[in-house]
Amino acid sequence: MGKEFTTEEGIRAMEICALNVLAQIVEKVGEENILGLNHIDAYYQSLDDWDDAPIVVDGASDLFVKVLGDAGHHSRAIFGVHKLPRNFSVGLTVSLTMI
Template structure:
């Protein structure tokens, strides 16, 4: 195991987490698309194995803590995609994250949900995990997932 991956696995272990197998795409697209020195990771949902977790709407079916945990799982799945298709040693850092969430009318705690992913990226990737983000409330998400994230990473080389 390379040194970069070892540090990330160690950080996840400190949090009581393990790097999962990368979820398969749910349609006709690729999980990671590389253009030049940027890798775009397709939307990741709170999926564990073949199980869909954290379905429903915040403020109705799910709590803020559920959202935090769901976003953290999305971030773990993102890291699994990077590990499988890019390799941690090939990334310079996380650029940006978009978080999409579905909620009951009037619920407005998206930033607290997004922190689940943002904090995991920052902890696992150290300074390479610091990023900008956008938080978007949507009417619905596929399979009634409560949250999903998309990300982009800068690569060290464009020949990945």
């Protein structure tokens, strides 16, 4: 972020990441079995002086609420990292409650 990707592109990358997470959850446990999203850990790569991480992570947070409604509300932690696997720009881990 801040070099090869703009903040707006980072938001879109986080939305795509969240969609991938939702697709995996639906495939593995089924949407009907989700009681709620508890917490997300969001990871991003950036330049040292880039400081729009909360705005970028809103891309995932907003999408979860849009798709899951009240069940999509969650707490979150945001981590700037030196490197992500395969040089991804963003990544997510999600904790949820299921039936």
